[in-house]
Amino acid sequence: MLKDHSQLKLSLSPYQEIYDAVIPANHLLRKIKENIDFSFVNPMLRKQYCENFGRPAKEPEMMFKLLFLKKLFDLSDETLISSAQTDMAYKFFLDLEPEAKMIDPSLLTKFRKNRITEDILEELLKETIRQALDKGLIKSGTIIVDSTHTNASVRAKSPTQILRDMSKQLRKEIYKNAFDLSEKFPEKPSLEAGLEEEIAYTKNLLKALEEGIAACGSGKIQELAREMKELLEDEKIRDIRSKDDKDARFGHKTPTSTFYGYKNHLAMTEERLIAGISVTHGGAPDGQELPGLIEKVQETGIEVTEVIGDMAYVSDDNLEACGEGITLIARTNTAVAAAANGKLEEGFCYNKDAGMLQCPAGELAMRVEKRTAKNGNTYLRYVFSKVKCRKCPLRESCRVGRGKSKERSYSITQASEKNLERLKFEESEYFRERMKIRHRIEEKNGELKEAHGLRRADSRGLFAMELQMYITAFVANVKRITRLTEPVMQ
Numbered sequence: 001m002l003k004d005h006s007q008l009k010l011s012l013s014p015y016q017e018i019y020d021a022v023i024p025a026n027h028l029l030r031k032i033k034e035n036i037d038f039s040f041v042n043p044m045l046r047k048q049y050c051e052n053f054g055r056p057a058k059e060p061e062m063m064f065k066l067l068f069l070k071k072l073f074d075l076s077d078e079t080l081i082s083s084a085q086t087d088m089a090y091k092f093f094l095d096l097e098p099e100a101k102m103i104d105p106s107l108l109t110k111f112r113k114n115r116i117t118e119d120i121l122e123e124l125l126k127e128t129i130r131q132a133l134d135k136g137l138i139k140s141g142t143i144i145v146d147s148t149h150t151n152a153s154v155r156a157k158s159p160t161q162i163l164r165d166m167s168k169q170l171r172k173e174i175y176k177n178a179f180d181l182s183e184k185f186p187e188k189p190s191l192e193a194g195l196e197e198e199i200a201y202t203k204n205l206l207k208a209l210e211e212g213i214a215a216c217g218s219g220k221i222q223e224l225a226r227e228m229k230e231l232l233e234d235e236k237i238r239d240i241r242s243k244d245d246k247d248a249r250f251g252h253k254t255p256t257s258t259f260y261g262y263k264n265h266l267a268m269t270e271e272r273l274i275a276g277i278s279v280t281h282g283g284a285p286d287g288q289e290l291p292g293l294i295e296k297v298q299e300t301g302i303e304v305t306e307v308i309g310d311m312a313y314v315s316d317d318n319l320e321a322c323g324e325g326i327t328l329i330a331r332t333n334t335a336v337a338a339a340a341n342g343k344l345e346e347g348f349c350y351n352k353d354a355g356m357l358q359c360p361a362g363e364l365a366m367r368v369e370k371r372t373a374k375n376g377n378t379y380l381r382y383v384f385s386k387v388k389c390r391k392c393p394l395r396e397s398c399r400v401g402r403g404k405s406k407e408r409s410y411s412i413t414q415a416s417e418k419n420l421e422r423l424k425f426e427e428s429e430y431f432r433e434r435m436k437i438r439h440r441i442e443e444k445n446g447e448l449k450e451a452h453g454l455r456r457a458d459s460r461g462l463f464a465m466e467l468q469m470y471i472t473a474f475v476a477n478v479k480r481i482t483r484l485t486e487p488v489m490q
Helices: 018-022 028-035 041-048 060-072 077-086 088-093 106-115 118-134 159-177 179-184 195-216 219-233 287-299 316-322 334-341 386-391 417-426 429-435 439-452 462-489
Strands: 142-151 249-254 257-269 274-281 306-308 327-329 349-351 356-358 367-372 378-384 408-414
Touching: 018 088, 028 088, 028 462, 041 060, 041 106, 041 118, 060 077, 060 088, 060 106, 060 462, 077 088, 077 106, 118 274, 118 462, 142 287, 142 439, 142 462, 159 179, 159 195, 159 219, 179 195, 195 219, 257 287, 257 439, 257 462, 274 287, 274 462, 287 316, 306 429, 316 327, 327 429, 378 386, 439 462
Parallel strands: 142 306, 306 327
Antiparallel strands: 142 257, 249 257, 257 274, 349 356, 367 378, 378 408
Protein backbone atom coordinates (compact mmCIF):
# COMPACT_ATOMS: atom_id res chain seq x y z
CA MET A 1 0.00 0.00 0.00
CA LEU A 2 1.33 3.44 -0.93
CA LYS A 3 0.74 6.33 1.43
CA ASP A 4 -0.16 9.80 0.16
CA HIS A 5 3.03 11.87 0.40
CA SER A 6 1.62 14.85 -1.50
CA GLN A 7 1.39 17.02 1.63
CA LEU A 8 4.51 18.77 2.87
CA LYS A 9 6.04 17.12 5.91
CA LEU A 10 7.19 19.17 8.89
CA SER A 11 10.36 17.83 10.44
CA LEU A 12 10.36 17.88 14.24
CA SER A 13 13.88 16.50 14.57
CA PRO A 14 16.09 18.51 16.94
CA TYR A 15 19.09 17.60 14.78
CA GLN A 16 17.83 19.04 11.49
CA GLU A 17 20.25 21.97 11.58
CA ILE A 18 23.20 19.59 11.46
CA TYR A 19 22.79 19.41 7.67
CA ASP A 20 23.63 23.11 7.28
CA ALA A 21 26.64 22.69 9.53
CA VAL A 22 28.28 19.64 7.95
CA ILE A 23 27.22 19.71 4.26
CA PRO A 24 28.99 22.52 2.33
CA ALA A 25 27.18 24.54 -0.33
CA ASN A 26 29.32 23.09 -3.10
CA HIS A 27 28.70 19.45 -2.15
CA LEU A 28 27.55 17.45 -5.20
CA LEU A 29 24.41 16.06 -3.52
CA ARG A 30 23.37 19.50 -2.26
CA LYS A 31 23.77 20.94 -5.77
CA ILE A 32 21.80 18.05 -7.30
CA LYS A 33 18.99 18.52 -4.78
CA GLU A 34 18.83 22.24 -5.57
CA ASN A 35 18.78 21.78 -9.35
CA ILE A 36 16.88 18.52 -9.99
CA ASP A 37 13.22 17.97 -9.15
CA PHE A 38 12.58 14.37 -8.06
CA SER A 39 8.90 14.91 -7.27
CA PHE A 40 7.92 13.17 -10.53
CA VAL A 41 8.89 9.77 -9.10
CA ASN A 42 5.89 9.22 -6.80
CA PRO A 43 3.19 9.89 -9.44
CA MET A 44 5.13 7.87 -12.04
CA LEU A 45 5.40 4.78 -9.82
CA ARG A 46 1.99 5.02 -8.12
CA LYS A 47 0.45 2.51 -10.55
CA GLN A 48 2.99 -0.10 -9.37
CA TYR A 49 1.49 -0.16 -5.86
CA CYS A 50 -1.82 -1.32 -4.42
CA GLU A 51 -3.86 1.69 -3.28
CA ASN A 52 -5.76 0.09 -0.40
CA PHE A 53 -4.19 -3.19 0.71
CA GLY A 54 -0.92 -4.42 2.15
CA ARG A 55 1.64 -2.93 4.50
CA PRO A 56 2.55 0.74 3.99
CA ALA A 57 5.37 0.86 1.43
CA LYS A 58 8.49 2.98 1.60
CA GLU A 59 8.17 6.18 -0.40
CA PRO A 60 9.07 5.48 -4.09
CA GLU A 61 11.00 8.73 -4.34
CA MET A 62 13.28 7.72 -1.48
CA MET A 63 13.75 4.22 -2.93
CA PHE A 64 14.59 5.64 -6.34
CA LYS A 65 17.03 8.10 -4.79
CA LEU A 66 18.78 5.15 -3.16
CA LEU A 67 19.18 3.55 -6.61
CA PHE A 68 20.48 6.90 -7.82
CA LEU A 69 23.11 7.02 -5.04
CA LYS A 70 24.06 3.40 -5.73
CA LYS A 71 24.96 4.23 -9.34
CA LEU A 72 26.33 7.69 -8.62
CA PHE A 73 29.01 6.27 -6.32
CA ASP A 74 29.09 2.72 -7.78
CA LEU A 75 28.23 0.93 -4.53
CA SER A 76 26.74 -2.44 -3.64
CA ASP A 77 23.33 -2.49 -1.94
CA GLU A 78 24.86 -3.40 1.42
CA THR A 79 27.59 -0.74 1.26
CA LEU A 80 25.06 1.89 0.16
CA ILE A 81 22.72 1.27 3.09
CA SER A 82 25.60 1.08 5.55
CA SER A 83 27.01 4.40 4.29
CA ALA A 84 23.60 6.08 4.21
CA GLN A 85 23.10 5.27 7.89
CA THR A 86 26.05 7.44 8.93
CA ASP A 87 26.64 9.83 5.98
CA MET A 88 24.68 13.04 6.59
CA ALA A 89 24.93 14.09 2.92
CA TYR A 90 23.13 10.89 1.92
CA LYS A 91 20.33 11.44 4.45
CA PHE A 92 20.00 15.08 3.45
CA PHE A 93 19.61 14.04 -0.20
CA LEU A 94 17.08 11.35 0.78
CA ASP A 95 14.97 13.89 2.76
CA LEU A 96 15.45 11.86 5.93
CA GLU A 97 16.01 13.15 9.45
CA PRO A 98 19.60 12.75 10.72
CA GLU A 99 18.60 10.11 13.29
CA ALA A 100 16.35 8.11 10.91
CA LYS A 101 17.08 4.43 10.51
CA MET A 102 17.79 3.04 7.03
CA ILE A 103 15.92 0.24 5.28
CA ASP A 104 17.12 -3.33 4.90
CA PRO A 105 19.22 -3.77 1.70
CA SER A 106 16.86 -6.52 0.48
CA LEU A 107 14.13 -3.91 -0.09
CA LEU A 108 16.24 -2.42 -2.89
CA THR A 109 16.17 -5.75 -4.73
CA LYS A 110 12.39 -5.97 -4.34
CA PHE A 111 12.00 -2.39 -5.56
CA ARG A 112 14.07 -3.06 -8.68
CA LYS A 113 12.27 -6.30 -9.52
CA ASN A 114 8.68 -5.40 -8.63
CA ARG A 115 8.32 -1.65 -9.19
CA ILE A 116 10.48 -0.75 -12.18
CA THR A 117 9.22 -1.68 -15.67
CA GLU A 118 10.53 -0.99 -19.17
CA ASP A 119 8.09 1.87 -19.82
CA ILE A 120 9.07 3.48 -16.51
CA LEU A 121 12.73 3.36 -17.52
CA GLU A 122 11.91 5.29 -20.71
CA GLU A 123 9.92 7.84 -18.72
CA LEU A 124 12.79 8.32 -16.27
CA LEU A 125 15.19 9.18 -19.10
CA LYS A 126 12.63 11.48 -20.76
CA GLU A 127 12.20 13.33 -17.47
CA THR A 128 15.87 14.33 -17.37
CA ILE A 129 15.62 15.68 -20.92
CA ARG A 130 12.36 17.50 -20.10
CA GLN A 131 14.02 19.25 -17.15
CA ALA A 132 17.03 20.12 -19.32
CA LEU A 133 14.73 21.58 -21.99
CA ASP A 134 12.80 23.57 -19.38
CA LYS A 135 16.08 25.06 -18.19
CA GLY A 136 17.07 25.93 -21.76
CA LEU A 137 20.17 23.72 -21.65
CA ILE A 138 19.60 21.88 -24.96
CA LYS A 139 20.09 24.33 -27.81
CA SER A 140 20.82 22.16 -30.86
CA GLY A 141 19.16 19.31 -32.73
CA THR A 142 22.39 17.34 -33.07
CA ILE A 143 22.73 13.86 -31.57
CA ILE A 144 25.88 11.75 -31.42
CA VAL A 145 25.40 7.98 -31.59
CA ASP A 146 27.62 5.09 -30.56
CA SER A 147 27.54 1.79 -28.68
CA THR A 148 29.51 0.58 -25.70
CA HIS A 149 29.73 -2.97 -24.41
CA THR A 150 29.12 -4.37 -20.93
CA ASN A 151 30.54 -7.71 -19.84
CA ALA A 152 28.01 -10.23 -18.53
CA SER A 153 28.01 -11.09 -14.83
CA VAL A 154 28.50 -14.78 -15.62
CA ARG A 155 31.26 -16.78 -17.33
CA ALA A 156 30.55 -18.01 -20.84
CA LYS A 157 30.43 -21.74 -21.54
CA SER A 158 29.71 -23.83 -24.62
CA PRO A 159 26.15 -25.24 -25.02
CA THR A 160 27.66 -28.74 -24.64
CA GLN A 161 29.25 -27.82 -21.30
CA ILE A 162 26.04 -26.17 -20.06
CA LEU A 163 24.00 -29.32 -20.74
CA ARG A 164 26.73 -31.50 -19.24
CA ASP A 165 26.84 -29.42 -16.03
CA MET A 166 23.06 -29.40 -15.67
CA SER A 167 22.71 -33.17 -16.15
CA LYS A 168 25.56 -33.71 -13.69
CA GLN A 169 23.82 -31.50 -11.12
CA LEU A 170 20.55 -33.41 -11.63
CA ARG A 171 22.27 -36.77 -11.11
CA LYS A 172 23.97 -35.45 -7.99
CA GLU A 173 20.67 -34.34 -6.45
CA ILE A 174 19.08 -37.70 -7.28
CA TYR A 175 21.94 -39.55 -5.60
CA LYS A 176 21.35 -37.42 -2.47
CA ASN A 177 17.55 -37.32 -2.29
CA ALA A 178 16.10 -40.04 -4.57
CA PHE A 179 18.76 -42.74 -4.85
CA ASP A 180 16.39 -45.37 -6.32
CA LEU A 181 16.04 -43.27 -9.49
CA SER A 182 19.80 -43.57 -10.15
CA GLU A 183 19.24 -47.09 -11.45
CA LYS A 184 17.45 -45.61 -14.48
CA PHE A 185 20.36 -43.39 -15.57
CA PRO A 186 21.28 -43.99 -19.24
CA GLU A 187 24.93 -44.37 -20.18
CA LYS A 188 26.79 -41.04 -20.20
CA PRO A 189 28.44 -39.82 -23.42
CA SER A 190 32.23 -39.47 -23.49
CA LEU A 191 33.97 -36.21 -22.64
CA GLU A 192 34.80 -35.81 -26.34
CA ALA A 193 31.09 -35.95 -27.30
CA GLY A 194 29.67 -33.05 -29.29
CA LEU A 195 26.53 -30.99 -28.80
CA GLU A 196 24.18 -33.36 -30.67
CA GLU A 197 25.26 -36.31 -28.52
CA GLU A 198 24.85 -34.26 -25.34
CA ILE A 199 21.36 -33.15 -26.41
CA ALA A 200 20.36 -36.75 -27.15
CA TYR A 201 21.69 -37.91 -23.76
CA THR A 202 19.87 -35.15 -21.86
CA LYS A 203 16.59 -35.99 -23.59
CA ASN A 204 17.03 -39.69 -22.79
CA LEU A 205 17.86 -38.85 -19.16
CA LEU A 206 14.73 -36.75 -18.69
CA LYS A 207 12.54 -39.29 -20.45
CA ALA A 208 13.84 -42.17 -18.32
CA LEU A 209 13.31 -40.22 -15.10
CA GLU A 210 10.08 -38.38 -15.99
CA GLU A 211 7.69 -40.44 -13.85
CA GLY A 212 10.14 -40.84 -10.98
CA ILE A 213 10.88 -37.09 -10.82
CA ALA A 214 7.16 -36.26 -10.72
CA ALA A 215 6.65 -38.66 -7.80
CA CYS A 216 9.86 -38.05 -5.83
CA GLY A 217 8.58 -34.99 -3.97
CA SER A 218 11.88 -33.10 -4.23
CA GLY A 219 11.28 -29.54 -5.37
CA LYS A 220 14.95 -29.00 -6.26
CA ILE A 221 15.06 -32.08 -8.52
CA GLN A 222 11.81 -31.05 -10.23
CA GLU A 223 13.06 -27.50 -10.75
CA LEU A 224 16.32 -28.74 -12.31
CA ALA A 225 14.42 -31.05 -14.65
CA ARG A 226 12.12 -28.20 -15.67
CA GLU A 227 15.06 -25.91 -16.45
CA MET A 228 16.73 -28.63 -18.54
CA LYS A 229 13.52 -29.24 -20.48
CA GLU A 230 13.08 -25.52 -21.18
CA LEU A 231 16.67 -25.28 -22.40
CA LEU A 232 16.20 -28.22 -24.77
CA GLU A 233 13.05 -26.62 -26.18
CA ASP A 234 14.80 -23.29 -26.78
CA GLU A 235 15.40 -22.77 -30.51
CA LYS A 236 18.51 -20.72 -29.72
CA ILE A 237 20.18 -23.46 -27.68
CA ARG A 238 23.25 -23.41 -29.95
CA ASP A 239 23.77 -19.70 -29.22
CA ILE A 240 23.29 -19.85 -25.45
CA ARG A 241 26.49 -19.57 -23.43
CA SER A 242 25.07 -19.60 -19.90
CA LYS A 243 22.11 -21.31 -18.26
CA ASP A 244 21.79 -18.32 -15.91
CA ASP A 245 21.95 -15.56 -18.53
CA LYS A 246 20.37 -16.72 -21.77
CA ASP A 247 20.29 -13.22 -23.30
CA ALA A 248 24.03 -12.47 -23.31
CA ARG A 249 26.02 -13.16 -26.51
CA PHE A 250 29.56 -12.83 -27.81
CA GLY A 251 30.47 -9.63 -29.62
CA HIS A 252 33.62 -8.14 -31.17
CA LYS A 253 35.52 -5.15 -29.78
CA THR A 254 38.25 -5.45 -32.44
CA PRO A 255 38.93 -7.96 -35.24
CA THR A 256 40.98 -10.03 -32.77
CA SER A 257 39.24 -9.54 -29.39
CA THR A 258 35.75 -10.50 -28.21
CA PHE A 259 33.54 -9.93 -25.19
CA TYR A 260 30.59 -11.80 -23.73
CA GLY A 261 27.66 -9.66 -22.67
CA TYR A 262 25.57 -6.80 -23.98
CA LYS A 263 25.71 -3.69 -26.15
CA ASN A 264 24.34 -0.35 -25.01
CA HIS A 265 23.43 1.84 -27.98
CA LEU A 266 23.34 5.52 -27.02
CA ALA A 267 22.16 8.76 -28.60
CA MET A 268 23.63 11.81 -26.89
CA THR A 269 22.92 15.50 -27.48
CA GLU A 270 25.65 17.95 -28.36
CA GLU A 271 25.41 19.13 -24.74
CA ARG A 272 26.42 15.61 -23.58
CA LEU A 273 22.98 14.52 -22.34
CA ILE A 274 21.86 10.96 -23.14
CA ALA A 275 18.48 11.19 -24.88
CA GLY A 276 18.01 7.71 -26.38
CA ILE A 277 19.01 4.18 -25.34
CA SER A 278 18.69 0.72 -26.85
CA VAL A 279 20.13 -2.36 -25.12
CA THR A 280 20.83 -5.53 -27.13
CA HIS A 281 22.88 -8.69 -26.85
CA GLY A 282 26.58 -8.36 -27.58
CA GLY A 283 26.41 -9.64 -31.15
CA ALA A 284 23.85 -7.13 -32.44
CA PRO A 285 25.06 -4.72 -35.19
CA ASP A 286 25.20 -1.02 -34.33
CA GLY A 287 23.69 0.41 -37.50
CA GLN A 288 20.30 -1.27 -37.18
CA GLU A 289 19.55 0.60 -33.94
CA LEU A 290 19.79 4.10 -35.45
CA PRO A 291 16.13 4.56 -36.61
CA GLY A 292 14.88 3.49 -33.17
CA LEU A 293 17.32 5.82 -31.40
CA ILE A 294 16.23 8.78 -33.52
CA GLU A 295 12.58 8.01 -32.75
CA LYS A 296 13.26 7.81 -29.00
CA VAL A 297 15.12 11.13 -29.02
CA GLN A 298 12.27 12.79 -30.92
CA GLU A 299 9.79 11.49 -28.33
CA THR A 300 11.65 13.49 -25.65
CA GLY A 301 10.77 16.72 -27.44
CA ILE A 302 14.11 17.27 -29.21
CA GLU A 303 13.85 18.09 -32.91
CA VAL A 304 16.67 16.04 -34.43
CA THR A 305 18.38 17.76 -37.36
CA GLU A 306 21.78 16.05 -37.40
CA VAL A 307 23.21 12.64 -36.46
CA ILE A 308 26.95 12.12 -35.90
CA GLY A 309 28.42 8.61 -35.71
CA ASP A 310 31.00 6.21 -37.08
CA MET A 311 30.87 4.23 -40.34
CA ALA A 312 28.64 1.53 -38.79
CA TYR A 313 25.67 3.89 -39.19
CA VAL A 314 25.99 4.61 -42.93
CA SER A 315 23.54 2.42 -44.85
CA ASP A 316 20.66 2.88 -47.28
CA ASP A 317 18.13 2.12 -44.54
CA ASN A 318 19.63 4.70 -42.18
CA LEU A 319 19.92 7.35 -44.88
CA GLU A 320 16.27 6.71 -45.70
CA ALA A 321 15.34 6.94 -41.99
CA CYS A 322 17.13 10.30 -41.75
CA GLY A 323 15.37 11.60 -44.85
CA GLU A 324 15.87 15.15 -46.00
CA GLY A 325 15.35 16.70 -42.57
CA ILE A 326 18.26 14.97 -40.81
CA THR A 327 21.89 15.14 -41.94
CA LEU A 328 23.93 12.00 -41.28
CA ILE A 329 27.53 12.86 -40.40
CA ALA A 330 29.39 9.53 -40.62
CA ARG A 331 32.13 8.05 -42.75
CA THR A 332 31.08 5.72 -45.54
CA ASN A 333 32.10 2.07 -45.35
CA THR A 334 35.71 1.57 -46.46
CA ALA A 335 34.63 -0.85 -49.21
CA VAL A 336 32.46 1.84 -50.82
CA ALA A 337 35.20 4.44 -50.47
CA ALA A 338 37.76 2.06 -51.98
CA ALA A 339 35.48 1.49 -54.96
CA ALA A 340 35.23 5.22 -55.59
CA ASN A 341 38.99 5.68 -55.38
CA GLY A 342 39.92 2.38 -57.01
CA LYS A 343 42.59 2.38 -59.72
CA LEU A 344 43.64 -0.35 -62.13
CA GLU A 345 46.91 -2.07 -61.41
CA GLU A 346 49.85 -1.07 -63.59
CA GLY A 347 49.59 -2.50 -67.10
CA PHE A 348 45.82 -3.08 -67.03
CA CYS A 349 43.61 -0.70 -69.01
CA TYR A 350 40.26 -0.43 -70.73
CA ASN A 351 40.16 -0.97 -74.47
CA LYS A 352 37.46 1.53 -75.49
CA ASP A 353 37.02 0.05 -78.95
CA ALA A 354 36.48 -3.51 -77.71
CA GLY A 355 34.71 -2.37 -74.55
CA MET A 356 36.76 -4.86 -72.55
CA LEU A 357 39.60 -4.94 -70.03
CA GLN A 358 43.08 -5.43 -71.45
CA CYS A 359 45.97 -7.09 -69.58
CA PRO A 360 49.66 -5.96 -69.58
CA ALA A 361 50.41 -8.47 -72.36
CA GLY A 362 47.76 -6.87 -74.59
CA GLU A 363 45.25 -9.73 -74.32
CA LEU A 364 41.56 -8.91 -73.91
CA ALA A 365 39.30 -10.53 -71.36
CA MET A 366 36.99 -13.17 -72.87
CA ARG A 367 33.88 -11.98 -70.99
CA VAL A 368 32.69 -9.82 -68.12
CA GLU A 369 30.32 -10.86 -65.32
CA LYS A 370 28.32 -8.07 -63.72
CA ARG A 371 26.29 -7.84 -60.52
CA THR A 372 24.89 -5.04 -58.38
CA ALA A 373 25.27 -5.09 -54.59
CA LYS A 374 22.78 -3.84 -52.00
CA ASN A 375 24.92 -0.78 -51.30
CA GLY A 376 24.48 0.36 -54.92
CA ASN A 377 27.97 -0.51 -56.12
CA THR A 378 28.52 -2.52 -59.31
CA TYR A 379 30.90 -5.46 -59.28
CA LEU A 380 32.62 -6.41 -62.55
CA ARG A 381 34.56 -9.65 -62.97
CA TYR A 382 36.66 -9.86 -66.16
CA VAL A 383 37.59 -13.44 -67.11
CA PHE A 384 40.77 -14.07 -69.16
CA SER A 385 41.88 -17.12 -71.13
CA LYS A 386 43.51 -19.67 -68.86
CA VAL A 387 45.47 -21.16 -71.78
CA LYS A 388 46.91 -17.81 -72.81
CA CYS A 389 47.80 -16.92 -69.23
CA ARG A 390 49.81 -20.14 -68.85
CA LYS A 391 51.89 -19.33 -71.93
CA CYS A 392 52.28 -15.62 -71.15
CA PRO A 393 55.87 -14.51 -70.35
CA LEU A 394 54.50 -11.90 -67.91
CA ARG A 395 52.45 -14.36 -65.83
CA GLU A 396 54.79 -14.26 -62.79
CA SER A 397 54.50 -10.47 -62.48
CA CYS A 398 50.83 -10.29 -63.44
CA ARG A 399 48.04 -10.40 -60.90
CA VAL A 400 45.84 -12.53 -63.17
CA GLY A 401 48.61 -14.85 -64.33
CA ARG A 402 49.71 -15.70 -60.78
CA GLY A 403 46.19 -16.79 -59.85
CA LYS A 404 45.61 -20.37 -58.69
CA SER A 405 41.83 -20.45 -59.20
CA LYS A 406 40.10 -22.38 -61.95
CA GLU A 407 39.48 -19.16 -63.87
CA ARG A 408 41.89 -16.29 -64.43
CA SER A 409 39.94 -13.15 -63.54
CA TYR A 410 40.28 -9.50 -62.51
CA SER A 411 37.56 -7.96 -60.31
CA ILE A 412 36.65 -4.28 -60.22
CA THR A 413 34.18 -2.44 -57.99
CA GLN A 414 32.44 0.66 -59.35
CA ALA A 415 30.83 3.05 -56.88
CA SER A 416 27.26 4.18 -57.64
CA GLU A 417 26.38 7.82 -58.33
CA LYS A 418 24.66 8.02 -54.95
CA ASN A 419 27.78 6.76 -53.17
CA LEU A 420 29.97 9.15 -55.13
CA GLU A 421 27.80 12.08 -54.02
CA ARG A 422 27.98 10.88 -50.45
CA LEU A 423 31.78 10.62 -50.60
CA LYS A 424 32.01 14.10 -52.04
CA PHE A 425 29.98 15.43 -49.09
CA GLU A 426 32.37 13.67 -46.69
CA GLU A 427 35.27 15.65 -48.14
CA SER A 428 33.59 18.98 -47.34
CA GLU A 429 34.87 21.35 -44.66
CA TYR A 430 31.49 21.26 -42.88
CA PHE A 431 31.61 17.46 -42.57
CA ARG A 432 35.16 17.48 -41.18
CA GLU A 433 34.30 20.15 -38.60
CA ARG A 434 31.19 18.35 -37.38
CA MET A 435 33.05 15.03 -37.06
CA LYS A 436 35.42 16.67 -34.57
CA ILE A 437 32.79 16.50 -31.81
CA ARG A 438 32.18 12.74 -32.16
CA HIS A 439 34.79 12.11 -29.45
CA ARG A 440 32.33 13.44 -26.87
CA ILE A 441 30.32 10.23 -26.83
CA GLU A 442 33.51 8.19 -26.40
CA GLU A 443 34.24 10.28 -23.32
CA LYS A 444 30.70 9.71 -22.09
CA ASN A 445 31.11 5.95 -22.53
CA GLY A 446 34.29 6.12 -20.47
CA GLU A 447 32.49 8.04 -17.71
CA LEU A 448 29.66 5.48 -17.57
CA LYS A 449 32.14 2.61 -17.26
CA GLU A 450 34.81 4.05 -15.00
CA ALA A 451 32.71 6.16 -12.64
CA HIS A 452 29.39 4.32 -12.56
CA GLY A 453 30.15 0.61 -12.99
CA LEU A 454 28.90 -0.01 -16.54
CA ARG A 455 31.92 -2.14 -17.39
CA ARG A 456 30.25 -5.21 -15.87
CA ALA A 457 26.60 -6.19 -15.58
CA ASP A 458 25.10 -6.02 -12.07
CA SER A 459 22.74 -8.92 -12.69
CA ARG A 460 21.57 -11.41 -15.34
CA GLY A 461 19.24 -11.04 -18.27
CA LEU A 462 18.40 -8.36 -20.82
CA PHE A 463 15.94 -6.44 -18.63
CA ALA A 464 18.44 -6.32 -15.75
CA MET A 465 20.96 -4.82 -18.19
CA GLU A 466 18.36 -2.29 -19.39
CA LEU A 467 17.65 -1.31 -15.79
CA GLN A 468 21.36 -0.79 -15.10
CA MET A 469 21.89 1.20 -18.29
CA TYR A 470 18.91 3.52 -17.85
CA ILE A 471 19.62 4.28 -14.18
CA THR A 472 23.28 4.92 -15.06
CA ALA A 473 22.22 7.25 -17.89
CA PHE A 474 19.83 9.03 -15.51
CA VAL A 475 22.70 9.59 -13.08
CA ALA A 476 25.00 10.88 -15.82
CA ASN A 477 22.30 13.26 -17.09
CA VAL A 478 21.57 14.62 -13.61
CA LYS A 479 25.27 15.30 -13.09
CA ARG A 480 25.48 17.03 -16.45
CA ILE A 481 22.38 19.16 -15.87
CA THR A 482 23.77 20.23 -12.51
CA ARG A 483 27.08 21.14 -14.14
CA LEU A 484 25.43 23.07 -16.97
CA THR A 485 23.15 24.95 -14.57
CA GLU A 486 25.97 26.29 -12.42
CA PRO A 487 27.11 29.12 -14.76
CA VAL A 488 23.49 30.17 -15.30
CA MET A 489 22.98 30.61 -11.55
CA GLN A 490 26.12 32.67 -10.96
